Amino acid sequence: MLTLADLGVLAGIEVDAGEGDAGEGGEGDGGHGAGGAVTAWLTPTYSGCPAVAEMAADVDRRLRAAGYRDVRVRLRLDPPWSTDLITAEGRRKLAEAGIAPPRPGAAAAAFAAAGPVPLALGPTRTAAGAASAASAASAASAVTCPQCGAADTEELSRFGSTACKALWRCRACREPFERVKEI
Template sequence: MVTVLSRNRAWEVAAAVPDPELPMLTLADLGVLAEVSEQDGAVTAWITPTYSGCPAVAEMAADVDARLRAAGYHEVAVRLRLDPPWSTDLISAEGRRKLAEAGIAPPTAGGAPPAAGGLLRLGPTRRVVACPQCGSQDTEELSRFGSTACKSLWRCRSCREPFDRIKEI
């Protein structure tokens, strides 16, 4: 029999798994953990990768599986959910705070490009990006490509420090 308490416990266990590329965030902070259900003692966790080719998906799934098994769940399945797709709008306020504290500029809340005809519209975006070190808005993008596919490289003109920024998706 499934109880709300056991379903909440399974969620809490899976939600605490850190992201392998942004370890200051949990999968729940990042909005990657979409759902956790339990039926007759079997737990199914659904994760939505940040993009379909994300190289960290296998590690995320293995970590969720291992944490749930360590918590006493013996029958665990971790599934991928690609629809609806992940968006940076799913990053929690706590996750955005943790990113900034780690020196990574979070994406603009509500800043994902609007879909047109069901397709993601991509194009140049010039947003005011505050420096996570000093708070200055006098920043510039140095490279659209950063240390991972979801980041771009920026520099603050005030404090001269470089920083990563999570791209809106």
């Protein structure tokens, strides 16, 4: 199971053990506190992510089931989430689920090359051999198929089932797959 911690969405947990507890982290009661307060911080993948409410409700439910009475789930938008926050375990689990994980460090590399972002308006589908097709082929070479492991892949659509994924296809096994966008 892929967790919010695996995805780097769980930005932190703050526990206020309250009076009568063994202290923060709670050595006497396993950290659950008799009425202690806990704040969970979430950093959504996109600020408009429609799954934020469900993620927050799930975290709230699980913390209450663990014995916390005063539960707060807050959003932390700064620093923003990046695919570099996905753990190695999270990348492994994504691949096992048939979703191509982003390359480690790709977001930091893109940020380091900060500067003007070129903008070109034109068709999104071009004939083979065009500059944009060559650029797309170059980007695709870094994407490995999570089904068969082949590197001969192509992007079908920048838009997948969620805002943070794109739709790709493997030319070797012909299977479509989703890929987490590098941001």
